[in-house]
Amino acid sequence: MSDRYELYLTCPKSLEGLLLDEARGLGLEEAREHTAAVHGVAELETAYRLCLWSRLANRVLLVLARFPVQNAEEMYQGVHAVDWSEHLSPTGSLAVEFSGRGAGIDNTHFGALKVKDAIVDRLRTATGERPSVDKFSPDIRVHLRLDKGEAILSLDLSGHSLHQRGYRLQQGAAPLKENLAAAILIRAGWPRIAAGGGALADPMCGVGTFLVEAGMMAADLAPNLKREHWGFSNWLGHVPALWNRLHAEAEERARIGLSKPPLWIRGYEADPRLIQPGRNNIERAGLGNWIRIYQGELATFEPRPDQNQTGLVVCNPPYGERLGDEASLLYLYQNLGERLRQACLNWDAAIFTGAPELGKRMGIRSHKQYAFWNGALPCKLLLINVKPDQFVTGERRSSAERAERAERIEAGEAAPVTHEAARLSEGGQMFANRLQKNLKQLGKWAKKAGVECYRLYDADMPEYALAVDLYGDWVHVQEYAPPRSIDPDKAQARLLDALAAIPVALGIAADKVMIKRRERQTGTRQYERHATQGEFLQVNEGGVKLLVNLTDYLDTGLFLDHRPLRLRLQQEAAGKRFLNLFCYTATATVHAAKGGARSTTSVDLSKTYLDWARRNLSLNGYSDKHRLEQGDVMAWLAEDRGEYELIFIDPPTFSNSKRMEGVFDVQRDHVQLIDLAMARLAPGGVLYFSNNFRKFQLDESLPARYQVEDISTDTIDPDFARNPRIHKAWRITLR
Template identity: 50%
Template sequence: MSKHIFFVTCPKGVEYLLADEMKEFGLSLVRNAPAGVWVEGELEGGYRACLWSRLANRVILNVAEVDARSAEELYDGVVTLDWQAHIPAGGSFRVTFLGQNEAIRNTQFGAQKVKDGIVDSIRGAGAPRPSVAPKDPDVTVSARLNRGRLSLGIDLSGHSLHMRGYRTDKGVAPLKENLAAALLMRAGWPAIAADGGDFVDPMCGSGTLVIEAALMALDIAPGRKQERFGFESWPGHQPELWLALRQEAERRAYEGKQARIPVFAGFDQDGRVIATARKNIQRAGLEGLVHVEAQPVAEFAREDAWSSQGLVLTNPPYGERLSERKELAGLYQTLGSAVSRELTGWRLGVFTGAPEFGKSLGLRSFKQYKLFNGKLPAQLLLFDVQPENAMTPRDPAAPGELLPRIANPERAAMLRNRLKKNLKLIGQWARKQGVGCYRLYDADMPEYALAIDIYEGRVHVQEYLAPKSVDEKAARERLAEAMAVIPEVLDVAPENLVCKQRQRQTGTRQYEKQAATGEYFRVHEHGCTLKVNLKDYLDTGLFLDHRPVRHWIQQHAKGKRFLNLFCYTGAATVHAAVGGASRSLSLDMSRTYVSWAQDNLALNRADPRKHVVEQADCLAWLEDRKTQDQRFDLIFMDPPTFSNSARMSGVLDIQRDHGSLIRQCMARLASDGLLIFSNNFRKFRLDEALEAEYEVSEVSASTLDKDFQRNSKIHRCWHIRHQNS
C-alpha cells in the first residue's frame, strides 16, 4: 500500500505525546511542528488516528506544497493540482485557511484564492463545478500558509477531534477533552489503571477528566460515537478498511469491560455542574460505570470499594479575579489535606493556572509539566502521596480502641511473613488478572486456621472451628494474634475487617442473619458488578471459589437460554446476562437472596423481562409437571450439601439425591445443551449410573483459580451432556 504524509494538530505543549501516540497507529515521525506533528504512513494509520487519537485536533492528509509569496503565485500553484482526486464530482467543499504574509494578510482573502484555484482546476478539466458549502461539506480542504509556502491537504477528521460527542453542555472554564487526555497520560494513568488502580477527581466540574479516564482505561475509542468523519465522501476513501477498523473498535470496547473495571469517581460542590456531568456520562455510554455526586472538597472521604492505589487528578479554579485568588490558598490546603489523609499510596495530579499555590497542598511535587489551557499558561504538578508526606495520617484504631495483644511474637511473625509472601504472589496474580476479590490465605499454617479473603480493600476473615484437642484459651490467643497482624500487613483499617467463626451448617443456618448492619457495597468481576455484604450473613453473597465457573458461563452464554438452580445471589446469572444470554430463569427459596439476585441483575442493566428471578423450592420446581416443557441450553446447579428448610417440599441430601436432580435437569436441557453440576461436599461420589446415561466429564481442576489451588477440594464440578449431542 502507498505511503502518505499527514499533518496532525494538537494543543500546544502536547506535541511529543502526540508523536508517541501516532507511532501506536503505525505512523512514523517526519518532524515536529508547533502544535502538531508531521508523520508518514499508510491510509490505515490516518484512519486510526481519526478514530483512536485521544490527543489530536485534526488529521490532515497532505496533498501538496506550493509557493505562495503572492496571491497570484498561490492561485497558480493551486490550479495546477488534480483536485478531482479529492473532491467528488458535483460535490461540495470548503476551505480553512491559517497564516498570513506580506501579500496575504487576510485569511478570508487567502481562502477565497484557494477556492478559486480549486474550482477553476476542476472546470478546466471538463468536470462539473463543485459547490462551496461553509457547513457540512463533502470535503474540507486545509490550507496553511507559513512564510512563502502553502501546505494543502484534506482534513480527514472533518471536525476537531477533541469533540467526542458526549459534551454538549459545559461547565465554567471547561477543559478540552484532548487536553484532559494529555494530562492523564502525563500523570501516568494508563499504567496505574493497568495495575488495578482507581481514578478520582474531587473538583470534576462537567466531568471531562473522569470521562476521559474511563474511556482510556476501558479501551474505548474516543471517536467511537462520531457519526461522520471528513474522509467519508472523499474519493480516495476505502470503506472496507474503515468498516474493519470500526468493528475492531467495537470489539475492543466490549473486551475492555470484561476485566476488572476501575472505580471512576467525580465530585464537585456545585450540584448544577454535577447534573451536567451526569448528562455527559450518559452520552458517553458510561452510565453505571462513572459515578459523580455533589460534595465539597472539605468533605472528601475515601470509599471502601476504592483500591489501595490510584490517581487523583483535578483542575481547580484558577482564581482570575483578585477576590477569588485570595481564597485559593485555603482551597489548595483543603485539597492536599484531604488527599494526604484519605489516599496515602495514590498519586495526585493538579493542573493549575496558579502554580504558586501548589505549595499550599503541603506536598512536594516530583514533576512539573508546562502546558496551555487554551491560550492560558498552566502547569501540571504531580505528587506521590506517601505515608511520610501525609499531613494527617489515619490512626490504625479508633479512639479508645485497643489493638489485640500478641501472646507469642515469634509465632505471629511466621503468620506475618506468610501473609506478605501470599500478598506478593497471589496479590500480584490478582492484579494482573483484574481480580479484586480473592482468597489470600486458607489455613496455610495449622496454628492459624483461618480463611482470609480480600474484597477490593476490605478483608473478610473466617475462623474454622478448632478441634476439641485444641485448648479454647489457646485458640482465642491465636485469633487475637492474627487480628493484630492482618490489619498491619494488609494496611486495612479495623472497621474494614470482619471476622466470623465458620462452622458446619445444616438446615437453613446458611440463610440466617449474623447481624443487621445493611452494609452492602459493590465489587467487580470480569466486567460484572456484584453486591456483597461482609457482616450480615455467614457468606458474603459471592462464592469466590466459583469465579472461573462464572467466567466460563459468561464466555459461553451468548444467545443461550440459561437456568440457575439454587441461584443464591444470582452471580452466575449476572455473568450469563453480561455474556449475552437470550434469557434466564433463576430460582432460590430465600426471599433475601431472590431480592439480592434481582439487585445484582439491575446493577448490570439486565432486562428484567428476559432475566427473571423467582422464589421457588428447586426440588418442587423440578418435580412439577407444569415446568417440564421448558427447555434451556445451559443449566447451572450448585445445590447445598444438606437442607431441611421448612420452605422445601422435602429434605435435600446431595449425596443421596443428586442422581434424581441431575436427571430432572437433563429432561429440561436442550439436545445440544450443557448442565454444569457442582457441589462442595468433600466426600461426594458421583453416581456411576449417570456416566452410562450421559456424557459426563469432571472439570474440577479447571474451575480453580490460583487463589484456591491450595484447597483443591473446596468444590467439585462436572459438565454433563446428552449422549451423541
C-alpha cells in the same frame, strides 16, 4: 494516487511530545515534532487509525501538495494544478481554511478565497457545474498553510476537531478540552495505574471530563468511536471497506473492554447544577456502569473504594479571575492538600493549575511538574506522591486547642500560634504575630466599647499592604495595589503568606475571610458591583443594626472610620431635622433616627444604595418620617427649600454618572457644596463635613464666612490611630 501519505497532526500547544509518542504507537512513520503539530508519513489505514484512536490530536491533515509561493497568483496556480477530480465531484461542497502569511497575502479571508477559486475553476465543467461552499458540513475541508514561502495544501480527514468526542453536550463554566484532559491523565500515569486495577477520583469533577477520558482509556474505547461524520466521509479517495474494518475492530475492542469488571472511577462536585449534566455525559460515552458522580464538598471528599486499594486523584481547581479570588483559592488549595493527606495516603495525585504559586500552599511537595497551555493560559501539572515524607505541614491542633483558641479570641486576647505555624512561611509567621499583637491591644478596647466591627491591621508592615477588618467573626481583607516597582510575583507570594496567616492567627475558619483589591478609584468604580452573591451580614453598632455585604462591592456598606462621627450624630440628633448628603447606605441616618431625630432626609444618586438604606432603616423599625431621595446632590440642594438643624456630608473624592450633570470633584467643588448646604442650615444648627481625600485642603474662604472647627482628631478611634489621615472632618456653623 500514492499508497503512502504525508500527514500533519495538529494539537494544542504543549501536547506535541505526547502526541509524537501516541502517533508512533499508532503507526506513523518518520514522525517528528513541530510547534502544535506532529509530522510523518503513513498509509491510509494509519491515517484512519489516527482519526479513530488519537486521544490528543485536534486534526489529521493529509498533505496533497507542496509548492513554492511568491505571490497570490503562484498560490492560485499551485492549487489549480492538483487534480481535484480525485477528491471532489463538480457538484460537491467544500470549505477552505487558510493560515500563515507572506508572499503579499496577509489576509486569511483573501488567501482562502484564492484557494477556493482555484479548486472551483479546476472542477468547473462545460455545463457550468461547480462545487459550492459549505462552511459547516462540506464534502471536503481543504487547508492551506503558508510558511516561509512554501504552501502546504492538505485535506482535513477529521472534520470537526477530534477533541469533540460527542459525549460532552453539556459543560461547566470553564471546561478542559477533552484532548487536554487526556494528556493530563497520560502524564499522570493513569494508563499504567488503570492497567494495574487502580482507582481514580476527581474531587472537583465538574461535568466529568477527566472521568470519561479516564474511563475510555481503562475500557479501551476509541475516543472517536461514536463519531458519525468525518472529513473523509464524502472524499472521493475514501476507502469504505478499509475504514469499516478498522471501525469494526474498535467496536470489538470496546465490547471486550466494557465486559471486564469496571474500575472504581468516581467524581465529586459541590455544585448541584452540574451533577445531572455530568451523569448525562457519562451515559452518552457508554460508561454508565463504570463511573459515578456524587454531590459533595471538597471538605468531605474521601475516596475509599476499599481499605487497600489506591489510585490517582486528579483535578483541575478553579484558577480565579474575579476580584478577591485569591483568598478563596488559597484556602481551597489548602483544603485540597489537607484532604489528600488525610484521606488519600499512598495515592498518586495530579493537580492541574493555572496558579502554580497556590499549588505550593497545599502542604505536599510535588515530585514532578509539567508545563501545559490551557488555551492561552500557561498552566502546570503537579504530580504528587501522597506519602508522609512529602508532607510539609505541621501536626494539626486538637479540638481542645481549637476551643481554647476560640475562647481567647472571643475575649479579645491574642491566641498563640502553635502547631499550625509550621505551615506558615517566615513572612507569614511575621504577619500572624503582628495580627495577634494588634488583636491583644484592640480586642480589649473593642470589647469594652461594645464595638464588633473594627480595623485590626492597616499596612502596618509596608511589605504586607493590606487592610484587615473584623466584622464579628468574619474577616474582610483589602489588598492595596502594589507599586509598579514591586515584583508582581513577590507581591503575590506575600499576599498568599498573609492570607494563610489570617485564619491561623485569628482562629477562624478560612471560609470566613473575604478579600478585595483596593486600587485608585475613578468615577463610580468603588460603588460598582464586583460579585452577585447578595449575601448580607447583620452587625451591631451603637445600639443600631446595620447590614454589610462583604462580597459584592469594594466597600462593605459601612465605613468603619466614621464610627465616632455616626455616634456623635446619634447623640446630637434628638428632636432635630437631619439631612444626610451622599448618604451611601444611610448608616448615619439610622444613627440619627436612633438618637431621636424629628425627621431625616437622605440623598444619594444610587438606587442600589438607597434600597440598601431602606433595608437598614426597616431593620431598626424606622420607615415613616425618613425620606430617601435619589438625585445629584448638588442639583437637589439647589432646588430644595427645606431647613435642617443637623447636616452630615461625606462626599466621594470624585464622581461621575449618566444621571448627574458634569463631574463632581471634592477639592474643586466643596465650597459650592458647603455653601448650598449651609443655605439649608437652620439657625443654631450644625453641619458636619468629612472626606477621605488625602491631599484635601479646605478652602480659606470658608472660615471667613462660617464658624469652622477641625474635629478630625476627635473622630479617630483607636483602630485607626495608626492612620490618622484616614479622613478629615470639620464642624461648621453659621456665624
